[in-house]
Amino acid sequence: MSSPLLVAKGIQKAYRMGRSPLRVLTGCDLTVHAGEFVAIMGRSGSGKSTLLQILGALDVPDAGELRFAGTSFHAADHAGVRWALRADTVLRVLQRVLLVLLTALVAVGFLAFIIVPLVGLLGQGVITSWPRVLRPHLFASFATLFALAAALLVLVVVLLVRLLLTHVVERRRIYLRRKDFGFVFQFYHLLPELNVLENTVLPRMVDTPSWSWLFRPWAARREAREILERVGLTQRLNHRPSELSGGERQRVAIARALVHRPKILFADEPTGNLDAAAGAELMALLKQLHGAGQTIVMVTHDAAIAQQADRILRLEGGVLR
Amino acid sequence: MYKLFLAIRYLWKRRIAYFAIAAVMLCTAMVLIVMSVMGGFLDQLKVKARGLLGDVIVDNRSYTGFPLYEEFLADIANWPQIKKATPVIYSYGLLRFVGSPQTNTVRVVGLRLEDVYEVNAFKASLYYEQHYPGTTTLTPQAQPLAGFDMDAELIDWRDEHDQPMGRGPLPLLPSAYQQALEKSWAAGVVDDDSPETEWTRSLRALKRPPIFGQYGLVEKPGPPEMAGDRQPGLIIGRDIIARRLPDGRYHRRWDYPRGCLTTITLVPASESGTIDTPVKQPFRYADDSRTGIYEIDSQHVYCDFDLLQKLLHMDRAERVDSETGQSLGTIPPRCSQIQIKITNGTDAAALTRRLEQFYRDYLNDARFADKLTLSDIQALQYVEAMTWEQSQAHIIAPVEKERQLVSSLFGIISLVAAVLVLCILYMIVLQKTKDIGIVKSIGGSPIGVALIFLGYGAAIGIVGSALGAVLGYYFVTHINEIQDFLTSVNPAWQVWDRSVYSFDQIPSTVRTLDAMVVVAVAIAASTLGALLAALRAGFMQPVEALRYE
Structure with missing residues (x-):
């Protein structure tokens, strides 16, 4: 037996539903070897999709261990990531303080610009000279404006630093999604503004540095055409998703998931939105891909569909059986 | 690359972005027009104010x-x-035309005419000197009266509207004036300062040099002559002697012909500052001057330096x-x-x-x-x-300040465009939440996704400001034609009343640097407007984004 490609141990995940947490995954263990076709079954709401998203580096578990090709990709396993997470927590607090400060400054500005002059006008009988009214008003106005601008600037800087930290935290998972993982969703999730070819070629575009893409876009486009030919969409290259049937859209989604030659293809209820005939066609395509050596992890609630996999696991009570 | 690709694709495919582009375009055009017109006004003012200094x-x-x-x-x-230097005297006086009940308070300027011609552009401001070169002088002179060439054939007289009036003798000026007129006419000097008169219409129809301006007529039909006693010449500000028409030209009154008598009463002051006995000096109206600055043209008269020095006891x-x-x-x-x-x-x-x-x-x-x-x-x-x-800082500085103030105000108003871009992009980010999830699921990074929307904002700014710059430039370069068209549709829509402002045309100067700054600020504002939306998109978790309904 080859060394495992993907290993998950003790995966836990809970969602907050009101005041009480909803524990969806309580300790899932899974090992996937290269070339395997694994189906995960379970009832609706059992956490199948959540598990698939965690395995596919789209989501993070609350606890547990995740390894791809022997390397951990759980955020908390890296010192740099732990440092970034701590810094992000501090900056998040600072961000909240700044938001409160900004709100207060807007209120002060309102006072300085509107209320104080109004009081000055109303109190002209009492305060006889305008300068006495105007000077504090002007000072307050400019001071408030200055403070407002400074607070806004600091807030923007904080947000930009936080964005950078988020990038650091997610770097490993971004890399996996970009290079090694491919996703097929139940609802296709194609970009409506792009045509079939553009949707398919997009992952290659994401994966290629700009300067390199500028000089060699044709290779990626050629590969995308080849994959679209394999999924039978040669005649549909310039059509938009809205002009395709459900089955065709899902085949575009599969082509997009495969264009960067991922090591694992994750499929979340790929036939869930298709009729029986289209579903059968799609499964035939997945089988064909698996036959060519593609590792597939599929989530489904349909036993007939799951039967086509090498191995079937059931998610019950938050654990895989 | 995907960032630029998606930003541009969203720009063309999301029609709501067109509103943001339109807002940026209008704001850019608005600021550019304001800056150009105010800048043009300032430039004109500087040129005109410079003219007499x-x-x-x-x-x-x-x-x-x-x-x-x-x-x-x-x-x-x-x-x-130093090329040339000349002394000048400034004083105040009362101007009165002989036979007229009207008295004007004027600023009397004493100058050496030939020297001043070399020092500044005063010569170009003179009306009669333009059409009768060499005839304008501040030295004592008689009044030139137009007469008739009694030996020539009668001509068809036409009124100012080019309608026939009957036949009459050919008008003629005293020889020095007639020769000067023919010389300037041959040189192609045209009069775009005055409306047509009977004389210009009639002589133009005969292809003879039109007699520009107003000249008195000899008492009995006969040859032209120089009449009256010799008095020093006086150049009068054009807005004092002539009436400004709405189209910017000047109508000279027939009862104030060239060479008519005026008097100026001056008040000399002693060294200690006490007032001496006022002196009254007759002058002949030699020419009129137009600098283009109403404050100068409605108040200044110019006489000989040595004479004024003597009258004011400054000799x-x-x-x-x-x-x-x-x-x-x-x-x-x-x-x-x-x-x-x-x-x-x-x-x-x-x-x-x-x-x-x-x-x-x-x-x-x-x-x-x-x-x-x-x-x-x-x-x-x-x-x-x-x-x-x-x-001239007292004239130029307020306009410069006004230009800065108005440009700043319009710039602040233009922030509305940035806020609009912010709102529209925020809305688009909400609409495109699922797309954000998709891009992240295929490996898009938080910074990359943020850059898509930041690029989107910048693209809106680039397209909007480029269109705005073109629109603004077109408007500014055709502003007078647009004004003329509006006035022709409805006279009440005349924005620029030439009888009120100093300049005939709406002035405008498109400065490349100003235009570049406006465009750069518009792009920066649009990009900053997109910042909040971009950050939101960047922070969004892929799973949350994909689940978004």
């Missing part, structure tokens, strides 16, 4: 002027930086002991100002400092040690030299 001015801001200007002119005559005189009647020497002549034309490439600011010091050093000059009285010394102490820009 030298490059450098020496002045002591005193009604009674300052002495030693002759010595000063002689001393600096050989300086290589050389003997100083006499009031008790003994004994001569105490001479009082040096005075002037109010010295205008200097400098050579190209001279640092005017540095020269002003040197001239000022040079003048003040006269206080320690052995040549004048015993000749200066206390009032002369005081007058010299206040002499200062300044560039023409410094001297």
Whole structure:
């Protein structure tokens, strides 16, 4: 037996539903070897999709261990990531303080610009000279404006630093999604503004540095055409998703998931939105891909569909059986 | 690459972005138009205000002027930086046309005409000198009266609307004037300053040089002549003597013909500042001047320097002991100002400092040690030299401030565009939440996704500001045609009333640097407007985004 490609141990995940947490995954263990076709079954709401998203580096578990090709990709396993997470927590607090400060400054500005002059006008009988009214008003106005601008600037800087930290935290998972993982969703999730070819070629575009893409876009486009030919969409290259049937859209989604030659293809209820005939066609395509050596992890609630996999696991009570 | 690709794709495919582009375009065009018109106004003002001044001015801001200007002119005559210098006197007086009940308060300027022609653009501001070159003079002169060529055939007279009026003799000016007119006519000088008259229509129809301006007629039909006693010439501000028409041209009244008599009453002041007996001096209307600045053209009249100096008691005189009647020497002549034309490439600011010091050093000059009285010394102490820009700062500075203020105000209004971009992009980010999830699921990073929307904002800014710059440029370069069109549709829509403003045309100057700054600020504002939406997109978790409904 080859060394495992993907290993998950003790995966836990809970969602907050009101005041009480909803524990969806309580300790899932899974090992996937290269070339395997694994189906995960379970009832609706059992956490199948959540598990698939965690395995596919789209989501993070609350606890547990995740390894791809022997390397951990759980955020908390890296010192740099732990440092970034701590810094992000501090900056998040600072961000909240700044938001409160900004709100207060807007209120002060309102006072300085509107209320104080109004009081000055109303109190002209009492305060006889305008300068006495105007000077504090002007000072307050400019001071408030200055403070407002400074607070806004600091807030923007904080947000930009936080964005950078988020990038650091997610770097490993971004890399996996970009290079090694491919996703097929139940609802296709194609970009409506792009045509079939553009949707398919997009992952290659994401994966290629700009300067390199500028000089060699044709290779990626050629590969995308080849994959679209394999999924039978040669005649549909310039059509938009809205002009395709459900089955065709899902085949575009599969082509997009495969264009960067991922090591694992994750499929979340790929036939869930298709009729029986289209579903059968799609499964035939997945089988064909698996036959060519593609590792597939599929989530489904349909036993007939799951039967086509090498191995079937059931998610019950938050654990895989 | 995907960031740019998606940003551009969203720009073309999301129609809501067109509203943001339109907002940026209109704001860019608006600011550009305001800056160009205000800038043009300022440029025109500077050119016009410059017209009657030298490059450098020496002045002591005193009604009674300052002495030693002759010595000063002689001393600096050989300086290589100085082309020409001429003294000027400024005073106040009452102008009255003989036979008219109207009296005007005017600023009387005494100048040496030939010297002033070399120092500034005064000559170009003169109406009659333009059409009758060499006939404008401030020396004593009689009134030129138009007559008729009694030997020539009768001609068809036409009124100002080119309608036939019958036949009559051919009009003719005194020979010096007629020759000057023919000379300028042959040189192609045209009159775009006055409406047509019977004379211009009738003579133009005969392809003869039209008699421009207003001339009196000989009493009995006969040849032209120079009539009346000889009196010094006076150049009068055009807005005093002529009526400005709504189209910017001037209508000269027939009862104020060239050479008609006027009087000016002047009030001389002594060295101590007390008023002497007013003096009244008759003049003949020699020409009229138009600088383009209403404040100048409606108040200034110009006469000969030496005459005015004498009338104001600022000329050389003997100083006499009031008790003994004994001569105490001479009082040096005075002037109010010295205008200097400098050579190209001279640092005017540095020269002003040197001239000022040079003048003040006269206080320690052995040549004048015993000749200066206390009032002369005081007058010299206040002499200062300044560039023409410094001297006209009171006219230019407020317009410059106004330009900055209006541009800033419109710039602030343009922030609305940035807020609109913010709102629209925020809305688009909400609409595109699922797309954000998709892009992240295929490996898009938080920074990359943020850059898509930041690029989107920048693209809106680039397209909007480019369109705005084109629109603004087109509007500014055709602003007068647009105004004419609007006026032709409805006269009440005339925005620029030429009879109110100093300039005939709406002035405008498109400065490349200004346009570049406006475009750059528009792009920056749009990009910043997109920042919040971009950050939101960047922070969004892929799973949350994919689940978003």
